[in-house]
Amino acid sequence: MAERNWSENIEYRSSGLRSPSTVTELQEIVSSSAKVKALGTRHSFNRVADTEGIQVSTASLDLAASVDTATMTATVPGGWTYAEVSTALQSQGVALRNLGSLPHISLAGGTATGTHGSGNTNQVLAAEIAAVELVTADGSLATFDRSMSEFGAIAVGLGAFGIITRVTLDVVPTYLARQDLYKDTTWDVVLENLEDIMASAYSVNLHADFSATNVRTIWQKDRVETNPDGVPIVSHVPDVRWGATRLDAEELDAGRTTTLAPEGPWNLRLAHFTPESSPSVGGDELQSEYFVDRAHGANALDALRGMGDRIDPHLWGAEIRTVAADTLWLSPAAGRECLTIGFTWKKHPEEVKALLPDIEATLDPYAPTPHWGKLFAFERDYLVDVFPRLDDALDLAASMDPTGKWMNSYLAKLAV
Numbered sequence: 001m002a003e004r005n006w007s008e009n010i011e012y013r014s015s016g017l018r019s020p021s022t023v024t025e026l027q028e029i030v031s032s033s034a035k036v037k038a039l040g041t042r043h044s045f046n047r048v049a050d051t052e053g054i055q056v057s058t059a060s061l062d063l064a065a066s067v068d069t070a071t072m073t074a075t076v077p078g079g080w081t082y083a084e085v086s087t088a089l090q091s092q093g094v095a096l097r098n099l100g101s102l103p104h105i106s107l108a109g110g111t112a113t114g115t116h117g118s119g120n121t122n123q124v125l126a127a128e129i130a131a132v133e134l135v136t137a138d139g140s141l142a143t144f145d146r147s148m149s150e151f152g153a154i155a156v157g158l159g160a161f162g163i164i165t166r167v168t169l170d171v172v173p174t175y176l177a178r179q180d181l182y183k184d185t186t187w188d189v190v191l192e193n194l195e196d197i198m199a200s201a202y203s204v205n206l207h208a209d210f211s212a213t214n215v216r217t218i219w220q221k222d223r224v225e226t227n228p229d230g231v232p233i234v235s236h237v238p239d240v241r242w243g244a245t246r247l248d249a250e251e252l253d254a255g256r257t258t259t260l261a262p263e264g265p266w267n268l269r270l271a272h273f274t275p276e277s278s279p280s281v282g283g284d285e286l287q288s289e290y291f292v293d294r295a296h297g298a299n300a301l302d303a304l305r306g307m308g309d310r311i312d313p314h315l316w317g318a319e320i321r322t323v324a325a326d327t328l329w330l331s332p333a334a335g336r337e338c339l340t341i342g343f344t345w346k347k348h349p350e351e352v353k354a355l356l357p358d359i360e361a362t363l364d365p366y367a368p369t370p371h372w373g374k375l376f377a378f379e380r381d382y383l384v385d386v387f388p389r390l391d392d393a394l395d396l397a398a399s400m401d402p403t404g405k406w407m408n409s410y411l412a413k414l415a416v
């Protein structure tokens with residue numbers, strides 16, 4: 001039976017899936033195959049991980065994690081999920097600066113599409129990569145680090161440069177975080193205070209739909225300092241902010257979502273969902289997401305509210321976050337501070353397909369960049385404008401892969 005992605009809206013065209021247990025075996029698969037594609041945990045909603053050749057998972061490679069506290073980096077297997085990576089790092093007293101909403105996705109797959117969490121000072125997760133080791137198209141093993149010119153293309157690489165085996169990540173000393181959820185304030189208040197709200201914690205997420213008068217929740221994740229004995233220094237947390245009321249921990253769907261206050265380790269607070277849970281709406285969904293200039297975030301949201309009656313019948317919910325600028329060539333946040341507007345759609349593929357061009361036209365004044373792992377309608381003509389280094393990245397990929405081993409329908413659409 002054909003392999004599918006997590007939400008089962010894509011049936012892959014591949015001829016099969018291999019799961020090598022050693023890097024040598026992986027190298028042999030790559031050398032002996034005309035077309036190959038790395039497959040992560042299949043959480044993308046489009047054909048970015050598809051191929052007409054064979055798909056290869058690196059989840060079973062016999063690799064381990066190691067932490068270097070002198071350089072404050074950790075080298076971890078790229079096929080590990082963020083849950084596995086963060087558990088390993090936490091056990092050694094170090095941490096990542098941020099996580100996406102779910103820890104189920106793989107490190108290599110997540111970073112390849114520009115996956116991000118939230119926070120005005122937090123960049124896309126790929127910005128934490130210091131170096132990657134990958135199997136290149138000729139089957140050899142190569143390492144690219146931040147000092148190399150190619151690195152800017154490879155870190156958010158869309159699977160176009162090879163199969164990542166190990167990733168070296170920047171780490172920080174472990175820290176505590178807490179979550180607070182505020183419920184029911186109006187869109188008017190949120191739009192008037194958007195900058196303040198998004199700056200009000202280390203990581204802030206808004207959950208909303210567009211035609212309602214109220215925003216559903218303001219979700220704040222804050223780092224908590226400790227005294228020299230490791231005891232959390234808890235500052236006063238208001239019960240009401242911007243007209244919204246703070247939820248008690250018991251009111252949250254415990255077990256499925258990560259814990260609200262009290263303070264706990266970063267890896268059990270920064271993602272929204274616990275590793276054991278079925279995240280989001282369990283796959284009965286499609287997703288799209290656009291990054292806009294943070295300075296125009298309120299205008300962009302207001303514009304979408306103008307088409308809320310058309311969007312909301314197909315929407316489970318929208319998530320609004322912020323992402324700091326970076327310098328990675330294909331990062332949707334390259335060169336600008338962003339507000340991101342994510343849509344978790346009901347599984348209404350035809351209706352969503354029809355809506356996306358209108359949403360993109362509505363956001364056009366704010367030069368939206370799409371999330372590479374989600375659904376979007378933009379064509380190459382637009383993408384080369386908003387990703388000025390897109391052709392540089394594709395040229396580099398072609399030079400490293402002269403026979404088009406990693407090429408697939410998704411990359412081909414970007415190239416012509």
Ligand SMILES: Cc1cc2nc3c(=O)[nH]c(=O)nc-3n(C[C@H](O)[C@H](O)[C@H](O)COP(=O)(O)OP(=O)(O)OC[C@H]3O[C@@H](n4cnc5c(N)ncnc54)[C@H](O)[C@@H]3O)c2cc1C
Nearest residue numbers: 038040041042043044101106108109112115116159164373
């Ligand atoms: C419920 C849900 C919640 C989500 N939440 C967020 C969120 O909070 N923030 C966000 O930004 N995105 C989010 N996403 C999107 C998701 O993070 C991206 O689609 C991500 O790419 C998925 O990673 P994956 O491991 O499933 O990769 P896949 O979808 O399997 O593959 C994605 C790309 O990575 C490449 N790849 C995978 N493994 C390797 C490897 N070893 N070497 C080289 N290339 C590789 C593939 O070839 C492909 O090009 C969410 C998705 C879902 C389903």
